[in-house]
Every structure is written in structure tokens, then in C-alpha cells.
Amino acid sequence: MSNLPIPMTAEDFTPEWVTAALRSNGTLGDGSVTAVEATPVGEGAGFLGSLARLTLTYDRAGADAPATVVAKFPALVEVNRGLAVQYQVYQREARFFNEIKSTITAMPTPEAYYADVEEATGNGVILLEDLDGKLRVGDQLAGASAREAxxxxxxIADLHATWWGRAEEDTISWVPAFDGPVWAMTAQTLPSLWPTYQEERSHLLPPGMADIIERTWEGLIWLGQQLSRGPMTLVHGDYRMDNMFFPPSEGDPITIIDWQLMSRGRGPYDVAYFMSQSIDVELRREHERALVKRYHDGLLAGGVRDYSFDDCFEDYRLACLWCVMYPVAMGGGMAHNERAVQIAAEVSKRSFNTILDLDSVSVLPS
Structure with a gap:
């Protein structure tokens, strides 16, 4: 940790602050940042934090000094920021870049020039490599194509296979598990957003869905326990289109950003999160089983043993039910601009239909 204060607004990224941050890891040598132009980016893409592109002017700088960086800092909306701190999301991502990123070869992710968290408040900041103009950002509203999926x-199978059964190793043992105290708070905090969702977005609820969601709230602790059965692995936690950058050539690695919800748990969680919220309903219905099979085949190719496809698919069904919390959270108070509201509606449709198609509620104990 450094002695730099955590910026709470884009205006807090002063030339002096950015100079000190870039010097802290050798990105910037003797030169200094003389001007910073901050431009908001990703409107509606981030619910737990703020994003700004910083265009930097130097008095002198080496060839490695970036012309622009993307700054991630605490959410401006108080309720979103409060949830982020409660769930340790700024701490998780800063520690990912400082402690875990170097161990991961299967999942391309941007370089971090600076990552820090303030222990007293839980607020954090990261300066990231700017991918604009290099790669195409995914679109949560449009959803993934079958080839992209x-x-x-x-x-994601490569990532999971790398950490399969290694969840207690020191490198990631601190990462919250789904049955631990951090995620256990969902049983209290998420249902509190449900009345607002019902009041403002009841038109999005298919027949019977309200009862399923209320049963899910009652079973959240149990679901977390099931998602934490061994063998656990490292899961990304926010595996969705807005967090994906696609290369110009099809088949080249897709770069993944945003590790704020990184957790330890059953691997199919990431599959369920993606499939139930980042793919059009009809496309998912057509390709669902084949895509889960592709994931399972990837686990086997990565050395995972004693984990059948049937077990994998059951974990997927269960995780889809857990993931209903996200559209309810977005639609129940965390969507604060037009695009976020649109995402909340589209993700609700996709998630609810997935749960109904799979009869996921039947996994709950009677």
C-alpha cells in the first residue's frame, strides 16, 4: 500500500497524484505529468465503481509512459459505493492485480500501472492500460454471438482448470468464498432491493417468477454453501459482455477486465452468470447444452478429473438461480442512468427465462 490518498472523483486525479502513482512501480522515471484531462467512460457499464480515461501530458517521459490510462475509483452514487465497500470489491481487484494476475496465463487482462486500497475505508483505485482503439469492447445489451460464447x-475453463482444487493455497485463500461472511451478507442486503424491483419493474416478471425469487432469498445461504463445495476454484465473478474486449482477428484471445467480484467457488458459476445474462434467450436455448459441454471438455483438457458432465450441468443450474440477485439488484436501485436501466431490463429477461427453462428452483431443498 502507498501513502497516496484514494481519489473519489475524476478531478482528484491531479498531475501530482498521477506522477506519484506512475513512479511508484517504475512506469515513470524522472519525468512528471504536467496535465491530466479526465473523461468519463463506460456509462452504465459499471455498477460498483466509476471509470474515467485520463489523457496525460508529460514534461518528459520514457517510451513506456502511457499517453492515456483508465482510472477505476469508487462509485459516485452512495448506495452503490456502500455495497462495493461492504462486499470488499475494491480490495479484491487491487489485490488481484498486485498478487494474483502474474499467476494467470489463460485469461488475458490489462496491465495495471497502479493498484491500491485504503484499509480504513475499503475504498480503492486502479490505473489500467487503456484498450480503446486496440480491441472492441463487448456489449451487454447486444449479447454474445454463438462463436464468441x-x-x-x-x-474460462482454462482459468478454472488452473486453480481447480487449489482454493486453499495462500495466493488465493483470502479471496471470499460463496459460503463465507462476505457473500453471506447477500441474505440481508439483496432482498432489501426486492420491494423496489417489484414496485418499479413488476412488468418484467413472468408468471410465477416472484415466488421463485422469494424462495431464492430464503435459500441464499444454502445456495452459497453448495457453490462452495470442493473442489473449488478461482472464479472471475463478473463474466459478462461489458467486461470483455474482443480482438480484430476471430479466435485470438479475448481480454477480460473487472475482477471486483472475484471469488472462490464452483467453476460453473462463471458459466451460469455469462449464459443467463449475456446471451439472447433464443440463442442460449439453441446452444446451451453444447456450450456447457464445451466448458466441461475444457476442464478435462486442463487436467480436471472426477467431475462428470452431469455434475457440471447441475452446478450450472444451481448457479443460475443464485445469479438472479444481479438483475434484482440492478433493477431494485443500482441502475442510475438510461443504459443501466436498459441493461437491468434485458438481464432480467434473460435471467428469468433461464431459471424457468432449467427449472432451477427445483434444486432448492423442499
């Missing part, structure tokens, strides 16, 4: 299943 296939590659994303292969990549």
Missing part, C-alpha cells in the same frame, strides 16, 4: 467457454 464458444471461445469464452474455452477461456
Amino acid at each position: 464458444e471461445q469464452l467457454m474455452t477461456q
Whole structure:
């Protein structure tokens, strides 16, 4: 940790602050940042934090000094920031870049020039490599194509296979598990957003869905326990299109950003999160089983043993039910601009239909 204060607004990224941050890890040598132009980016893409592109002017700088960086800092909306701190999301991502990123070869992610968290408040900041103009950002509203989904299943299987059964190793043992105290708070905090969702977005609820969601709230602790049965692995936690950058050439690795919800748990969690919220309903119905099979085949190719496809698919069904918390959270108070509201509605449709198609509620104990 450094002695730099955590910026709470884009205006807090002063030339002096950015100079000190870039010097802290050798990105910037003797030169100094003389001007910073901050431009908001990703409107509606981030619910737990703020994003700004910083265009930097130097008095002198080496060839490695970036012309622009993307700054991640605490959410401006108080309720979103409060949830982020409660769930340790700024701490998780800063520690990912400082402690875990170097161990991961199967999942491309941007370089971090600076990552820090303030222990007293839980607020954090990261300066990231700017991918604008290099790669195409995914679109949560448009959703993934079948080809994109296939590659994303292969990549997430590679990540999961790398950490399969190693969840207690020191490198990631601190990462919250789904049955631990951090995620256990969902049983209290998420249902509190449900009345607002019902009041403002009841038109999005298919027949019987309200009862399923209320049963899910009652079973959240149990679901977390099931998602934490061994063998656990490292899961990304926010595996969705807005967090994916696609290369110009099809088949090249897809770069994944945003590790704020990184957790330890059953691997199919990431598959369920992606499939139930980043793919059009009809496309998922057509390719669902084949995509989960592709993921399972990737686990086997990565050395995972004693984990059948049937077990994998059951974990997927269960995780889809857990993931209903996200559209309810977005639609129940965390969507604060037009695009976020649109995402909340689209993700609700996709998630609810997935749960109904799979009869996921039947996994709950009677």
C-alpha cells in the first residue's frame, strides 16, 4: 500500500497524484505529468465503481509512459459505493492485480500501472492500460454471438482448470468464498432491493417468477454453501459482455477486465452468470447444452478429473438461480442512468427465462 490518498472523483486525479502513482512501480522515471484531462467512460457499464480515461501530458517521459490510462475509483452514487465497500470489491481487484494476475496465463487482462486500497475505508483505485482503439469492447445489451460464447467457454475453463482444487493455497485463500461472511451478507442486503424491483419493474416478471425469487432469498445461504463445495476454484465473478474486449482477428484471445467480484467457488458459476445474462434467450436455448459441454471438455483438457458432465450441468443450474440477485439488484436501485436501466431490463429477461427453462428452483431443498 502507498501513502497516496484514494481519489473519489475524476478531478482528484491531479498531475501530482498521477506522477506519484506512475513512479511508484517504475512506469515513470524522472519525468512528471504536467496535465491530466479526465473523461468519463463506460456509462452504465459499471455498477460498483466509476471509470474515467485520463489523457496525460508529460514534461518528459520514457517510451513506456502511457499517453492515456483508465482510472477505476469508487462509485459516485452512495448506495452503490456502500455495497462495493461492504462486499470488499475494491480490495479484491487491487489485490488481484498486485498478487494474483502474474499467476494467470489463460485469461488475458490489462496491465495495471497502479493498484491500491485504503484499509480504513475499503475504498480503492486502479490505473489500467487503456484498450480503446486496440480491441472492441463487448456489449451487454447486444449479447454474445454463438462463436464468441464458444471461445469464452474455452477461456474460462482454462482459468478454472488452473486453480481447480487449489482454493486453499495462500495466493488465493483470502479471496471470499460463496459460503463465507462476505457473500453471506447477500441474505440481508439483496432482498432489501426486492420491494423496489417489484414496485418499479413488476412488468418484467413472468408468471410465477416472484415466488421463485422469494424462495431464492430464503435459500441464499444454502445456495452459497453448495457453490462452495470442493473442489473449488478461482472464479472471475463478473463474466459478462461489458467486461470483455474482443480482438480484430476471430479466435485470438479475448481480454477480460473487472475482477471486483472475484471469488472462490464452483467453476460453473462463471458459466451460469455469462449464459443467463449475456446471451439472447433464443440463442442460449439453441446452444446451451453444447456450450456447457464445451466448458466441461475444457476442464478435462486442463487436467480436471472426477467431475462428470452431469455434475457440471447441475452446478450450472444451481448457479443460475443464485445469479438472479444481479438483475434484482440492478433493477431494485443500482441502475442510475438510461443504459443501466436498459441493461437491468434485458438481464432480467434473460435471467428469468433461464431459471424457468432449467427449472432451477427445483434444486432448492423442499
